[in-house]
Structures are given as structure tokens and as C-alpha cells.
Amino acid sequence: MAPSAAQQPPLQNVAPAIRPRTGPGRGTVLLLSAAVGLCVASNYYAQPLLGTVAGDLGMSATAASLIVTVSQIGYALGLVFLLPLGDLLERRRLVCGLTLATSGSLALTAIAPNGALLLAGAALTGLLSVTAQILVPFAADLAAPHQRGRIVGTVMTGLVLGMLLARAASGALATTGGWRTVYGVAALAMLVLTAVLHRALPQLRGTAALRYPGLVRSTARLLVEEPVLRVRAAIGMLAFACFSVLWTSLAFLLSGPDHGWSEAEIGLIGLFGAAGAVAAQLAGRLADRGLTTHTTIASAVALLASWGLLLPGAHSLVLLIAGIVLLDLAHQGVHITNQSLIYALRPDARGRITSAYMTCYFAGGAIGSALAAVVHARAGWTGVCALGAVLAVALCLVWVASIARVPRTGSRELWSVAGAVFLGASVLALIAAVLRLAL
Known part of the structure; x- marks a missing residue:
């Protein structure tokens, strides 16, 4: 039976140091690790596909290489302008909003009819892929002090594997169904991830008293x-x-x-x-x-x-x-x-x-x-x-x-x-x- 309203746990809006020290369950930690891997993978799918994309859209090799460049520029901007939002906004809502937007940017890339829209989708995906770096301190906030290093290490394992496996998965999917299939499947995966994170993660509000x-x-x-x-x-x-x-x-x-x-x-x-x-x-x-x-x-x-x-x-x-x-x-x-x-x-x-x-x-x-x-x-x-x-x-x-x-x-x-x-x-x-x- 669901608890009454009076029994519902309050929104976590206090510093992590005074929260209960039980920490997140193993399932939550593994979910965070998988989420970090998927988010960071979004920035690496393009690397094995540059030649194929260039041929399909009539782009030069130099123009196709800009896919990686604009993704990196977007990522750098995200580090500066998106990451601080974790101290201001409710963390679960922020993460889910960004993963949902990432699904949209990947879908835009999948259907891009020309190089300009493709580059726009890549830049936006790079910007939004910093969600991975929002999830890492989220995991640190949820962890009890005595287990913080282990949990951060587990979540970062997901990041490393996401970087490594993204290229292999991209190549395999492209061989099967073309480069657009890679981004279509990735967009669907991020959509599913958004729903799972919204259901599984606790609410955690930032405490910064700043605009x-x-x-x-x-x-x-x-x-x-x-x-x-x-x-x-x-x-x-x-x-x-x-x-x-x-x-x-x-x-x-x-x-x-x-x-x-x-x-x-x-x-x-x-x-x-x-x-x-x-x-x-x-x-x-x-x-x-x-x-x-x-x-x-x-x-x-x-x-x-x-x-x-x-x-x-x-x-x-x-x-x-x-x-x-x-x-x-x-x-x-x-x-x-x-x-x-x-x-x-x-x-x-x-x-x-x-x-x-x-x-x-x-x-x-x-x-x-x-x-x-x-x-x-x-x-x-x-x-x-x-x-x-x-x-x-x-x-x-x-x-x-x-x-x-x-x-x-x-x-x-x-x-x-x-x-x-x-x-x-x-x-x-x-x-x-x-x-x-x-x-």
C-alpha cells in the first residue's frame, strides 16, 4: 500500500553531509553508470561514420570532420553554462530534461537532409552530452561519505565503457542499417533512459542561493x-x-x-x-x-x-x-x-x-x-x-x-x-x- 501524504519523504533540499548515510542501492548506482555511459556515447557515434556521412550528404572530408569539432565546442560550452545548473535546479528534473533534449538532437541528426542540419544536431548533442558530468556529482550527493569513492568509481566505469563501446556499436549498426540507423537507435535509447531515470531517481534540489x-x-x-x-x-x-x-x-x-x-x-x-x-x-x-x-x-x-x-x-x-x-x-x-x-x-x-x-x-x-x-x-x-x-x-x-x-x-x-x-x-x-x- 502506498504511504499517505504525511508519510511521503520530503524533497531532499539539504546538504548531503546531513542526509541519511545509507546511500543509493546497487540498482540505482548501476543505472547511473549506464546513464553516464549512454550520455557520453552520444558524442562518439560520429567518429567511425565520417566518411559514410560525407558521401551520403555530399560533404567534403573537411566539412565532415567539423562534426567532431562542433561536438567538442558544444561540450565545452555545456561544461561552462549547463553544469552549474545542478546547484540551482531540482536535479532529477534537470537530468531528465537534458536527456529528453538529447533524444531530440540525436533524432535531428538522424533525419538531417543536409550538412548544415547535421552539424547543428552534432553541436546540440555535444552541448547536451555534459549530462554525464551532472550525473557524476548527483551520484556523489546520493552516496554516504564512506562509500562516495566507490560509487563515483562505479559511475565513472560507465563513462569509460560508454566512450569505448560507442564507436564499436556505431560501426556495427551502420553496417547493418546505415549511419542514420545509428542516430535513430541512439535517440530511442535516450528516450527510454529519460523515462527510467524519472521513475528511479530521487528528487534532489540544489541549494545555491544565487541567480x-x-x-x-x-x-x-x-x-x-x-x-x-x-x-x-x-x-x-x-x-x-x-x-x-x-x-x-x-x-x-x-x-x-x-x-x-x-x-x-x-x-x-x-x-x-x-x-x-x-x-x-x-x-x-x-x-x-x-x-x-x-x-x-x-x-x-x-x-x-x-x-x-x-x-x-x-x-x-x-x-x-x-x-x-x-x-x-x-x-x-x-x-x-x-x-x-x-x-x-x-x-x-x-x-x-x-x-x-x-x-x-x-x-x-x-x-x-x-x-x-x-x-x-x-x-x-x-x-x-x-x-x-x-x-x-x-x-x-x-x-x-x-x-x-x-x-x-x-x-x-x-x-x-x-x-x-x-x-x-x-x-x-x-x-x-x-x-x-x-x-
């Missing part, structure tokens, strides 16, 4: 007011820059004379990124145990050492794959640890904190991609690995500088991180020396 313009302005102020956010945003930016340097340059290496892979074979290498899903789970659980320092140190060392494996990967597929797996593990380890820490700062501002962090994170990816293209053209794979190693060292230095300011435990942690950086650099130098002697 929207002030809300957006306050996002930038958080980077000034919160040192942990500032440091973790810088670390996340450098970690994602390393990630982008690798994946921007990898196609050039694998399609070159040393490997000679086809486009389909190059696409399969992305499946090794599934290692990031494992790292997301592990990093989340370690964060719940208060081991964020250890996780950051281990991830920073792994990030640096991965470039020592990737360098000889130009001539060894085994070492290349090992380096890819290690880098993905390290990148996700840093990212999940960062999120676990920043979500503990200001429960009333998690939307804006996510906006500030993810804007810096996304900027790091863009900078890494741009640098990788220039460096690869001038110095090849060796230059790319040197660039990645420099970025990894910069990440370690940011971490060392941040903990050096902690008066009581900073000294001990400083030596730990300095030792870790030295160890990582030694591994890198050793592999480089062995490679030099072997060649």
Missing part, C-alpha cells in the same frame, strides 16, 4: 577560494593532456611503416582503454579508505613510467600495448582520486566544482592534442614520448609543490613523492638507455 549569472561567475571564484580544487584541476589537466598526446599520435604511428595497420585495426587498439574502467573502481575504493595520497603517487609514477614503455613501442607491439594499458590505468587513477577529493569540499556547490574541474580537464585534453600534432610532425614518435614524459613530470611537480605547503604531514609526503618521481624517472632513463644500446 544563474551569479552562479556562473561563482564557478571561476571557486578555483581561487578552494586550494584543493585548484591543485586537483591542474593535476587533472596535465593527466588528460598526457592521455590526449597518446591517442592523438597513436594513429600516425600504427598506420606508419613500422606497423602498417588499417583504420579498422587501429580502432581495435582502443579496446585496451578498458583498463581505465578497472582503475576507476580501484581508485574509488582506495579513496574511501583515505588513501588518496598513495593513489596519486602511484598514478603519477605509472603515468611517467608508461612513456618509458611507449618509447620502444614504435618497434614493439607488446611494449606499446603495455604502455597504453599503464597510461590508461594511471590517467583514470588520477581522475577518480581528484573527483573523490573535490566532491568532499562543498556539498552545496558540486555542480560548479564539477564545471570548474572539467573545464580545466577538457582544456588539458585540447592542449595535449594540439601539442601532439605539432611535435609529431617535427620529431616523430620519440618527440611525442618526450612531450608526454615532460607533462607527467610537470604533474609530479604540481603535486610536490602542493603538499610542500602542508605543515604537519607535508615533509613526509614530500619525500615520498620525491622518491616516487625519482623512481619513475629512473625507470624512464633505464628503458631509454637499454633501447639506445639495443639499436
Whole structure:
């Protein structure tokens, strides 16, 4: 029997720290993980379809490549202008409204009769795909403090898998029914997701006492007011820059004379990124145990050492794959640890904190991609690995500088991180020396 009106639970409009600490059920966590995966996948369906779409709509290759560009621009705008709304509006209604709108933008893409409408649909889908980044702090809000890292890690696993599987699903559907089928099925999936989320998620109202313009302005102020956010945003930016340097340059290496892979074979290498899903789970659980320092140190060392494996990967597929797996593990380890820490700062501002962090994170990816293209053209794979190693060292230095300011435990942690950086650099130098002697 349904409870009476007097027994109905009130709308959750208080800070998460004083909510009941039972946390969401496993089904809710898995639903959030699946929802995040579907939302982020919306931005990746186009990548294997560019040639087919260009031929069907009479677009040039350059115009077709703009599909990816406008999606990224839309996503960047969404990080700045949509994410802060999570601190202002009722969260379930906001999420469902955005997923419903995403269904519409995907449908527009599916029926687009020309390139202009297709690009409009792609830009709108990119803007709305930041719903995934609204769902992550939603999960953090629902979680009890002792389980927040694990739940965020589980939800982020969905994000990693969504990125990986989107391309494969897109290619399979396009082979069966054409590229429009991909977007039609995706639109239907988002429509179903909207109904499920509306039925399953609890109401959760934002508590920010600001109007929207002030809300957006306050996002930038958080980077000034919160040192942990500032440091973790810088670390996340450098970690994602390393990630982008690798994946921007990898196609050039694998399609070159040393490997000679086809486009389909190059696409399969992305499946090794599934290692990031494992790292997301592990990093989340370690964060719940208060081991964020250890996780950051281990991830920073792994990030640096991965470039020592990737360098000889130009001539060894085994070492290349090992380096890819290690880098993905390290990148996700840093990212999940960062999120676990920043979500503990200001429960009333998690939307804006996510906006500030993810804007810096996304900027790091863009900078890494741009640098990788220039460096690869001038110095090849060796230059790319040197660039990645420099970025990894910069990440370690940011971490060392941040903990050096902690008066009581900073000294001990400083030596730990300095030792870790030295160890990582030694591994890198050793592999480089062995490679030099072997060649």
C-alpha cells in the first residue's frame, strides 16, 4: 500500500553531509553508470561514420570532420553554462530534461537532409552530452561519505565503457542499417533512459542561493577560494593532456611503416582503454579508505613510467600495448582520486566544482592534442614520448609543490613523492638507455 501524504519523504533540499548515510542501492548506482555511459556515447557515434556521412550528404572530408569539432565546442560550452545548473535546479528534473533534449538532437541528426542540419544536431548533442558530468556529482550527493569513492568509481566505469563501446556499436549498426540507423537507435535509447531515470531517481534540489549569472561567475571564484580544487584541476589537466598526446599520435604511428595497420585495426587498439574502467573502481575504493595520497603517487609514477614503455613501442607491439594499458590505468587513477577529493569540499556547490574541474580537464585534453600534432610532425614518435614524459613530470611537480605547503604531514609526503618521481624517472632513463644500446 502506498504511504499517505504525511508519510511521503520530503524533497531532499539539504546538504548531503546531513542526509541519511545509507546511500543509493546497487540498482540505482548501476543505472547511473549506464546513464553516464549512454550520455557520453552520444558524442562518439560520429567518429567511425565520417566518411559514410560525407558521401551520403555530399560533404567534403573537411566539412565532415567539423562534426567532431562542433561536438567538442558544444561540450565545452555545456561544461561552462549547463553544469552549474545542478546547484540551482531540482536535479532529477534537470537530468531528465537534458536527456529528453538529447533524444531530440540525436533524432535531428538522424533525419538531417543536409550538412548544415547535421552539424547543428552534432553541436546540440555535444552541448547536451555534459549530462554525464551532472550525473557524476548527483551520484556523489546520493552516496554516504564512506562509500562516495566507490560509487563515483562505479559511475565513472560507465563513462569509460560508454566512450569505448560507442564507436564499436556505431560501426556495427551502420553496417547493418546505415549511419542514420545509428542516430535513430541512439535517440530511442535516450528516450527510454529519460523515462527510467524519472521513475528511479530521487528528487534532489540544489541549494545555491544565487541567480544563474551569479552562479556562473561563482564557478571561476571557486578555483581561487578552494586550494584543493585548484591543485586537483591542474593535476587533472596535465593527466588528460598526457592521455590526449597518446591517442592523438597513436594513429600516425600504427598506420606508419613500422606497423602498417588499417583504420579498422587501429580502432581495435582502443579496446585496451578498458583498463581505465578497472582503475576507476580501484581508485574509488582506495579513496574511501583515505588513501588518496598513495593513489596519486602511484598514478603519477605509472603515468611517467608508461612513456618509458611507449618509447620502444614504435618497434614493439607488446611494449606499446603495455604502455597504453599503464597510461590508461594511471590517467583514470588520477581522475577518480581528484573527483573523490573535490566532491568532499562543498556539498552545496558540486555542480560548479564539477564545471570548474572539467573545464580545466577538457582544456588539458585540447592542449595535449594540439601539442601532439605539432611535435609529431617535427620529431616523430620519440618527440611525442618526450612531450608526454615532460607533462607527467610537470604533474609530479604540481603535486610536490602542493603538499610542500602542508605543515604537519607535508615533509613526509614530500619525500615520498620525491622518491616516487625519482623512481619513475629512473625507470624512464633505464628503458631509454637499454633501447639506445639495443639499436
